Amino acid sequence: MRFGVLGRVQVWTAEGELVAVPETKVRALLADLLAHQGRAVRANRLIDDLWGDDLPANPTGALQVKVSRLRHALEQEPGGGELVVSRPQGYSLDIDPGSTDAGRFTELIVRAEDAADPRTRVALLDEALTLWRGPAFADFADSGFVRPTADRLEEQRLSALELQAEVRLELGEHALLAGDLIDLVERHPLRERLRAVQVRALYRAGRQSDALASYGDLRKRLAEDLGLDPGPELVALHQAILAQDPALMAGAATNVSGGYPVGRLPAEVSGFIGRRAEVAQVKRLLSNARIVTLTGTGGVGKTRLALRVAAEVREDYPAGAWLVELAAVENPELLVHKVSETLDVQDRSSRPPMEVLFDFLHGKHLLLLLDNCEHLIDECALLIKSLLRFLPDLTVLATSRQALRIEGEQILAVPPLALGESGDGVAGDSEAVRLFAERASATSPGYAVTDASRPVLERICRRLDGIPLAIELAAARIRVLSAEQLLERLDDRFRLLSKGARLAPPRQQTLRSTIDWSYGLCTEQERLLWARASVFVDGMDLTAAEAVCSGDGVEPAEVIDLVAGLVDKSILIREERAQEARYRLLETLRAYGRDRLRESGADTGFRSRHRDWYRELVHEGERQWLGPGQVELFARLREEQGNIRAVLDQCVTEPGGAQVGLTMAADLCSYWIAAGSLREGRRWLELTLALDDAPTIARARALSVSARLAGLQNDFAAVEPMLHEGQPLAERLGEGQSRAMFTHVSGLRALSRQDLPGAVVLFEQARRRYLELDDPIYAALSQMYLAAAHAHLDHQEEAASLFADAVSTCEARGEVWLRSYALCMSAISAWRAGDVASAYELAREAMRLKRPFNDRMGLAMCVDVMAWIAAHERDDERAAVLLGAVGALWRSLGGTLSGYLTGYHRQCEEITRARLGGTQYDVALRRGAGLHMDALVELALGREVA
Numbered sequence: 001m002r003f004g005v006l007g008r009v010q011v012w013t014a015e016g017e018l019v020a021v022p023e024t025k026v027r028a029l030l031a032d033l034l035a036h037q038g039r040a041v042r043a044n045r046l047i048d049d050l051w052g053d054d055l056p057a058n059p060t061g062a063l064q065v066k067v068s069r070l071r072h073a074l075e076q077e078p079g080g081g082e083l084v085v086s087r088p089q090g091y092s093l094d095i096d097p098g099s100t101d102a103g104r105f106t107e108l109i110v111r112a113e114d115a116a117d118p119r120t121r122v123a124l125l126d127e128a129l130t131l132w133r134g135p136a137f138a139d140f141a142d143s144g145f146v147r148p149t150a151d152r153l154e155e156q157r158l159s160a161l162e163l164q165a166e167v168r169l170e171l172g173e174h175a176l177l178a179g180d181l182i183d184l185v186e187r188h189p190l191r192e193r194l195r196a197v198q199v200r201a202l203y204r205a206g207r208q209s210d211a212l213a214s215y216g217d218l219r220k221r222l223a224e225d226l227g228l229d230p231g232p233e234l235v236a237l238h239q240a241i242l243a244q245d246p247a248l249m250a251g252a253a254t255n256v257s258g259g260y261p262v263g264r265l266p267a268e269v270s271g272f273i274g275r276r277a278e279v280a281q282v283k284r285l286l287s288n289a290r291i292v293t294l295t296g297t298g299g300v301g302k303t304r305l306a307l308r309v310a311a312e313v314r315e316d317y318p319a320g321a322w323l324v325e326l327a328a329v330e331n332p333e334l335l336v337h338k339v340s341e342t343l344d345v346q347d348r349s350s351r352p353p354m355e356v357l358f359d360f361l362h363g364k365h366l367l368l369l370l371d372n373c374e375h376l377i378d379e380c381a382l383l384i385k386s387l388l389r390f391l392p393d394l395t396v397l398a399t400s401r402q403a404l405r406i407e408g409e410q411i412l413a414v415p416p417l418a419l420g421e422s423g424d425g426v427a428g429d430s431e432a433v434r435l436f437a438e439r440a441s442a443t444s445p446g447y448a449v450t451d452a453s454r455p456v457l458e459r460i461c462r463r464l465d466g467i468p469l470a471i472e473l474a475a476a477r478i479r480v481l482s483a484e485q486l487l488e489r490l491d492d493r494f495r496l497l498s499k500g501a502r503l504a505p506p507r508q509q510t511l512r513s514t515i516d517w518s519y520g521l522c523t524e525q526e527r528l529l530w531a532r533a534s535v536f537v538d539g540m541d542l543t544a545a546e547a548v549c550s551g552d553g554v555e556p557a558e559v560i561d562l563v564a565g566l567v568d569k570s571i572l573i574r575e576e577r578a579q580e581a582r583y584r585l586l587e588t589l590r591a592y593g594r595d596r597l598r599e600s601g602a603d604t605g606f607r608s609r610h611r612d613w614y615r616e617l618v619h620e621g622e623r624q625w626l627g628p629g630q631v632e633l634f635a636r637l638r639e640e641q642g643n644i645r646a647v648l649d650q651c652v653t654e655p656g657g658a659q660v661g662l663t664m665a666a667d668l669c670s671y672w673i674a675a676g677s678l679r680e681g682r683r684w685l686e687l688t689l690a691l692d693d694a695p696t697i698a699r700a701r702a703l704s705v706s707a708r709l710a711g712l713q714n715d716f717a718a719v720e721p722m723l724h725e726g727q728p729l730a731e732r733l734g735e736g737q738s739r740a741m742f743t744h745v746s747g748l749r750a751l752s753r754q755d756l757p758g759a760v761v762l763f764e765q766a767r768r769r770y771l772e773l774d775d776p777i778y779a780a781l782s783q784m785y786l787a788a789a790h791a792h793l794d795h796q797e798e799a800a801s802l803f804a805d806a807v808s809t810c811e812a813r814g815e816v817w818l819r820s821y822a823l824c825m826s827a828i829s830a831w832r833a834g835d836v837a838s839a840y841e842l843a844r845e846a847m848r849l850k851r852p853f854n855d856r857m858g859l860a861m862c863v864d865v866m867a868w869i870a871a872h873e874r875d876d877e878r879a880a881v882l883l884g885a886v887g888a889l890w891r892s893l894g895g896t897l898s899g900y901l902t903g904y905h906r907q908c909e910e911i912t913r914a915r916l917g918g919t920q921y922d923v924a925l926r927r928g929a930g931l932h933m934d935a936l937v938e939l940a941l942g943r944e945v946a
Helices: 024-035 043-051 059-074 101-114 118-129 147-170 174-187 192-204 208-226 232-242 276-288 302-316 332-342 353-361 374-390 431-443 454-463 468-479 483-496 506-521 524-533 542-549 556-568 587-600 603-624 630-639 641-653 658-667 669-674 678-691 697-712 716-733 736-752 756-772 776-792 796-812 817-832 836-853 856-872 876-893 899-916 918-929 933-941
Strands: 002-004 010-012 084-087 090-093 291-295 321-325 366-371 394-400 409-413 572-575 582-585
Touching (some): 002 101, 024 043, 024 059, 024 090, 024 147, 043 059, 043 090, 101 118, 101 147, 118 147, 118 374, 174 192, 192 208, 208 232, 276 291, 276 394, 276 409, 302 366, 302 394, 321 332, 332 353, 332 678, 353 374, 353 876, 374 394, 454 468, 454 483, 468 483, 506 587, 524 542, 524 556, 524 587, 542 556, 542 603, 556 572, 556 582, 582 587, 587 603, 603 630, 603 641, 603 658, 603 669, 630 641, 630 669, 630 836, 641 678, 669 678, 678 697, 697 716, 697 736, 736 756, 736 776, 756 776, 776 796, 776 817, 796 817, 817 836, 817 856, 836 856, 836 933, 856 876, 856 899, 876 933, 899 918
Parallel strands (some): 291 409, 321 366, 366 394
Antiparallel strands (some): 002 010, 084 090, 572 582
8 A cells, every 4th residue: 555645645555546535534634644654643642633722522532433434444455454553652654664655755865866877866866756746745734733744845855856956967958957947946046056056057058147147146135035145165156157167067968960861751641731820839839849749639630730740840950850650569668669769779788778769869959759659658758758858959749649747848739620711711611621522532533522512511520520530531431422421420320429438528439439430331341350450550461461350251362352442441541661562550440440359259369360470470581581582571570560569568468478479589580680679689588488487499499599689789697597598408409400509609708708719619519500400591600700700810811711601601592681791790801911902892892781771780890890991091080080970879779899899999099099189089080970870871981992
């Protein structure tokens, strides 16, 4: 049971349900006991606190009644009544300090004060301050018995705010603080610690006169109100500002922006109707705020409005405007990963994902459009708050059915389309009718609004409340119904659902009515397909629809016509892809379909078919990965990430799914690596391995894959227990693939420890084992590392021969990704041997092969090599720019070069700095750090080596 005093006095069960504590006197008794937590309160004191001079006839008996009622209220949680204890000294509430929000608040503050990392401190302080729901003991603020405790808690809150401001200043948030502290300082003008932070923030933000004015205001108030002078710390700060002491700027953040136009917004595939006023309003809000949220009911057009605004303002953001679609993210733990994935952040480290995301976004002036936040509202709010706090150049535009409720948020409730007159303020059809006409003409070419149909269409749109989704669904029916028939059918459907959920907003009821009506106009088979297609989390192609959605009334050959029918009715959205079309349900329609599927009792069966389809897709993908068609296969798997994640999540959250999850996560090994998703792969493997410890082949494979991913992150502490369990298991089961991979991982470990002779033995052993399994590509993988070990032992001829053979093996079988790495490592070997021209050509070819995979780690390795080559040729300016660029790239990946290569990177830095001089070197380094990825690749490839 949990108790709250940071706001109104409240009680919750362990499951988070609010416990009703009736009657004011009973709640006052609870407040009194909470205010004196840990101490018994004498009966006479409680009587005085509760009744004062207005005593009941039998005060002791009345108090016992209130105590009994409090115990009864707390019994909503088993044993809760026993928390109110009668002692010789009086009554007490026998609870741990951590079971109150005040105790939790104090604990978090102590942890924040002890934390060394400023980001950790801010996160803890944020968590602590969000516990406050209002003034402490808010419903008993005028009662003297809680006043001392409430005052103490308020002082703790203000001290926490001051500490938070100091840490934010340490993190370089002076520009934000200069504005954020205005209200707080006005409410507490005599707090010197708070004023010192504000003065420093103003000065660092370039507002010296305002900083001096703030100090002068404090000095005047102290003199007039208290007859005191500012303390010595503030006096010294004032003198430092007058002297413009450079030490005042210590820790002030600086930003580097490459100014390269980037971003990811989908093109509009249908006309954007009206919304001129809303577009202008959102743009005004974005010009003054860093977080703008578009709220409104499902289907009202939040996403379309946000996309239009983002497209119009993207030129204002040098790092671009990026759409992050969250509808398919069902697991809150994947939120940060989804944002990072959209931004092309490839994290190969074992650092916290948020740290890597912060490093990637630092210094980038960027607009982030987070779409469909409502099902992850708390997680989105925390993420956005943290991002905005640490990244002063970031702006967020969000869409959600409810506000995020975070500091600085500007909210626009998106209204329905204008009815009865043009939304542009000119004569003509209303926005709603124009939308109807545009969508109707798309399905029925030649359709146009006439004087006769206009009044009917206005009535239809009005009955649909001007909600775009409802209007579009209606317009899709104009192929088979007249406007008058549409209006008649709306009458029937609206009456059917007029008694919906009493507390639901009317527009939600109307949207539900529209969806029910659209469902009613579908054929029985179309309804079946709609419901079954709802198991796809992130769209489907036709082949998947035929495999998963057919059966029990729908033949596979009929699926294509049913899909076409649902596309015509705007139920399924058709999306163009490079190879084939995909189809998806709008999220509202998908949720509706899931409800229908559950009602039919077929939910479990079709979710199992969905799981089996993607299990087979992943298995076939792993089988075909190391061969021709690899680029297309990578694109296919990347397209299906939402569905694959949903299946993996199903495997780890529902009984009986562990073995399927183990197999799928292991089969995705090559994809995890090529996509730069080492962390995600390890996460799924850890979850599935924890569910089932049976000594199976699936477990042996999963352990070997998890060990390989950890090894690629240089996390060999995690590798050890996997080798300890997995190697004997693979040997006992005779599972050759796992045995070979464990040997390969052992070679990686030896290489990281600079045990080159040991690495040679292990990689040679792994290579032979793969060849015995008739797996020449994986043999080439081990051979590539074997060659690297020989190269570092100065066995140059043997290394060159092994590298060339690995490249030939891959090339002969149409393999691309591994070949690119073999070429890059061949380039390193050639550079070490002094063959700079060959090294350049090899690295250049490796970069060309890597680009379809967007392989940031591989590209970083190649650019590093290009920097070494430039330094070797004494092209020091170019070398320094490349070093700056690749340094930023490694930081965005959360890691560095593999341990055995870091020495070459450091040597290049030292030589280049010595020849250029510190100042020129630093300027070139900063220029490189600001380059966009495309510009970086062009620079790396833009010069031939003699």
